[in-house]
Amino acid sequence: MKCFAAAWYLFCTPLVAAPLQICYEDHEHSPALPKQMVEGVAAYGGHSQVAAQAFVLAGVPVELHRMPWKRCLHEAGIGNMDGVIGVGWTAERQQLLAFPLDAQQQPNSSLSLMSVDYHLYTHKHSSLRWDGTELSGIKFGLSAPQGFVVEQKLKQLNALSTLASGLNAGLEMVLNNRLDGYVLAEFVADAQLKQHPKAALIKKLQPPFYQQPLFLVFSSKLAQSQPQLLQQIWQQIPAARQMLSQQQQPLPDHPESTPCCR
DSSP: OOOEEETTEEESSOSSSSOEEEEEEOTTTOTTOOEEEETTEEEESHHHHHHHHHHHHHTOOEEEEEEOHHHHHHHHHTTSSSEEEEEOOOHHHHTTEEOOBOTTSSBOGGGSSEEEEEEEEEETTOOOEEOSSOEEOOSSOEEOOTTSHHHHHHHHTTOBOOOSSOHHHHHHHHHTTSSSEEEEEHHHHHHHHTTOTTGGGEEEOSSOSEEEEEEEEEEHHHHHHOHHHHHHHHTTHHHHHHHHHTSSSOOOOOOTTOOSOO
């Protein structure tokens, strides 16, 4: 198949009339994610790189947009965006967005972009503790990027302290002992802390606070009008993961049996 790339587009033999409009999280939530070129297009983070490669393999032209996470989900939910990269499954989201499902109509983790561990990051001298079920030692509260599934889990544990600003402010508040902990995807935190001058003062609590597959999802509008196109793209994700894992930047392990959204 003959392909070429230009600016923000991935072009191969077109299967759709116009490029699909696909969004994913912006710089605020992932400022230090490594960039990789996929057929001439800059994609930030392993999840977006797998998605971009899957579109290339499926021969589907796309235009990628980085925007605030809650806005990205909203725009896809109302059909202004055709899809979203990196979405964790919830029953509420499935009402608005199309996920790849298995024969039992459950989220198919074998077609996810990657599996992610979310950890609690706290000050090295903090009394915060997490045993996998309960939190203890909370004084000021915990936070997470707004709109993420882990934010809802903190709320369920009555530990959420909502921040108006984003990732950098959360870590700084932890360092300044104004917040007990901040929940981040491990691959995001690793990239961010690698270049933070006070990284040695931050510790990662075990076990993971939350584990989930991240999916490439599509708007209900597109799912209704072109269901076969969605299946064609999703079916390319395993091959895309394998291709990228063989390149310079390996992706996190992808256990096919990862349970979705415990």
